[in-house]
Amino acid sequence: MVSADRKAWEQEQRKKRIVDMAEAVFFQWGYDGATLPAIAEAAGYNKRTLYLYFKDKEDIFLAVVLRGLEGLHGALKRSVARTEPKSSGLRELAAAFFDYSIDHPQYLDLIMAYESRYFVYHDRTASMDPESHLERCQQVSDDMAHLVTAAIETGMAGGGVKSDLTARQLMLILWGQIVGVMKILRMREKNFEEAFGISRRVLFDRFVGMVERALAR
Incomplete structure (x- = not known):
């Protein structure tokens, strides 16, 4: 038996x-x-x-997405752990996102599909099953948003980030910028350095530096 x-x-x-x-x-x-x-x-x-x-295809899809989200969340958390004291950690977070995007592009594509279809950023229902793949994906997404928002708040407190936007508002803009730049860099992966005279990583780092300088003014 x-x-x-x-x-x-x-x-x-x-x-x-x-x-x-x-x-x-x-x-x-x-x-x-x-x-x-x-x-x-x-x-x-x-x-x-x-x-x-x-339950259905959606449930299986979310189980796969959960793996990707947990991998990205882990990468972001590790980058924060390596951040120097009093530093916002935004550069380290951006570098971790770049590395994950390059190393796991298919997961990132599924995460973007999940965000456009299922992610809830306001008025979440309290009746959602906490053990469902949907809720677990939501929780990891929320945790990542809080991680980035906390980094921005640290930068604001230290004077390295200056903005009339709230940390949460700024988090959304920075997320959109980084995702957009990574999408372009991934689309132009083949012969990138020959075409533009710079590697994707160096160009991304220059972009992050531009954002840092803009935020510090």
């Missing part, structure tokens, strides 16, 4: 396999192009088995 612990372990392994295989499908086809039949085939299960572990 199979023990309860063994059964729970086997179920967790099946669930992990589904997410592993779904990740490859979403990486290749994106959210709109991925289908449940394709995920089931990749995992070696039928659709009925998928429904034993996930």
Whole structure:
């Protein structure tokens, strides 16, 4: 007779396999192009088995996105831990985002799809299941926003960041700028240095320096 612990372990392994295989499908086809039949085939299960572990395609997608968000959040947290005392850490956060974008571009694409479809920035319902993939993604996203906002507040307190915007408002603008620049740099990955006479990393660092100087005025 199979023990309860063994059964729970086997179920967790099946669930992990589904997410592993779904990740490859979403990486290749994106959210709109991925289908449940394709995920089931990749995992070696039928659709009925998928429904034993996930509600629908959205739920599987969010399980994959959660991996990406947790990876990005971890990278940002580690960058803050390396920040010099009294420094805002904005440069370190930007560098961590650059590295993650270059090393994990497919995760970043899924995170952007998640943000446009599911992320809630105001009037969140209190009835959301705290264990759902949607809520867990939301929580990690919120934690990252708080991390960047706290860095901006530190910069404001130390005089290195000057703005008539609130830290939260400035966080949104900086997030948009960095995401936009990274999108352009990724689109022009091939022969970038030959075309522009500078590496993507150096150009990104120059961009961050421009932002720092603008914020310090």
